[in-house]
Amino acid sequence: MTGEQPSDLIRSVSRALRVLEEVARADRPLSVKVIARRCGLNLSTSYHLVRTLCYEGYLHRRPDGDYLLGSQVAERFHEMLDSxxxxxxxxxxxxxxxxxxxxxxxxxxxxxxxxxxxxxxxxxxxxxxxxxxxxxxxxxxxxxxxxxxxxxxxxxxxxxxxxxxxxxxxxxxxxxxxxxxxxxxxxxxxxxxxxxxxxxxxxxxxxxxxxxxxxxxxxxxxxxxxxxxxxxxxxxxxxxxxx
Structure with a gap:
């Protein structure tokens, strides 16, 4: 994060980005409980965020219930380079x-x-x-x-x-x-x-x-x-x- 916090900050978007950053930094898939703890969020909010991010393709849920980055992150990465x-x-x-x-x-x-x-x-x-x-x-x-x-x-x-x-x-x-x-x-x-x-x-x-x-x-x-x-x-x- 850089610069001053905007007065019209949309907290749900900010929280979703924090979730993505934590998952990206991790050296292994993370459970929702770990994501919530690392992001300083309550468990209910974390569940809503990871479900939304999974639906949009930015997170992927493994069979064991842990989460890692989804394919849409790679898509945005390539689009960024192409820009x-x-x-x-x-x-x-x-x-x-x-x-x-x-x-x-x-x-x-x-x-x-x-x-x-x-x-x-x-x-x-x-x-x-x-x-x-x-x-x-x-x-x-x-x-x-x-x-x-x-x-x-x-x-x-x-x-x-x-x-x-x-x-x-x-x-x-x-x-x-x-x-x-x-x-x-x-x-x-x-x-x-x-x-x-x-x-x-x-x-x-x-x-x-x-x-x-x-x-x-x-x-x-x-x-x-x-x-x-x-x-x-x-x-x-x-x-x-x-x-």
Whole structure:
């Protein structure tokens, strides 16, 4: 939840969303009693909410009576991803980049100051990064994709993003302050390919750059603390293909 509570808050909607959030966060299906306790609701209200959510397809009731997320959540997720105005042919270019380089290819943009990954094509020479999957948000200061997008912003706006969301430490190499990020980016030009080595995940390197004329960035990841030269070349070719 963000911002101030609206004066016209519809409490039944707010409660239903809290139920969905609790079920989504859980590592196993939940009973109505557990949902009620975690959401701070009485049992009768919780039964009404879960029945309605099941009817609408947002929850699914298992034979044992416990609940997990329903298929409509996945439908809304895919609709959300499809709503982004992506660069033309970008899905084709990402698939080609992953195929010719062997490295996982990503498409991302900044959304409310967070790095939103919108598309991922996995490659065998890259590790699976659970925080860089389609639909997920992460902090931009530790990733090559995020740094490339930050580099495209005016300094004041960039500092605002970094200050508002903070600089979470992912590894011992993650930039620890706004000044650290600014110093790193000061050596680069807007539009240049940005690399990070072990700042987001130990023993993983990433490279990314903004697609010319857009607010999107594409990138790749690699095992180890360096980006193979052939992968850099393929990334540059993909950027040219999207011009």
């Amino acid at each position: 982004f105005d992506r660069p033309p042919r970008v899905s084709e270019v990402l698939r080609h980049l992953a195929a010719v380089s062997g490295h996982t290819a990503y498409l991302a943009q900044l959304s409310d100051g967070r790095l939103m990954v919108v598309d991922v094509v996995e490659g065998p020479h890259s590790p699976w990064l659970e925080d860089l999957q389609a639909g997920l948000e992460t902090a931009p200061h530790a990733t090559a994709l995020g740094k490339a997008l930050l580099l495209s912003l005016p300094s004041r706006a960039r500092r605002g993003v970094l200050t508002e969301h903070g600089l979470r430490r992912f590894t011992s190499s993650t930039p620890a302050s706004v000044e650290d990020v600014e110093e790193e980016l000061s050596r680069l030009r807007p539009g240049q390919v940005v690399e990070e080595h072990g700042q987001f995940r130990e023993e993983v390197a990433c490279a990314g750059a903004v697609v010319p004329g857009t607010k999107w960035a594409i990138g790749i990841s690699a095992r180890g603390l360096s980006i193979p030269q052939i992968a850099r070349i393929r990334l540059a070719e993909a950027l040219r293909d999207l011009r």
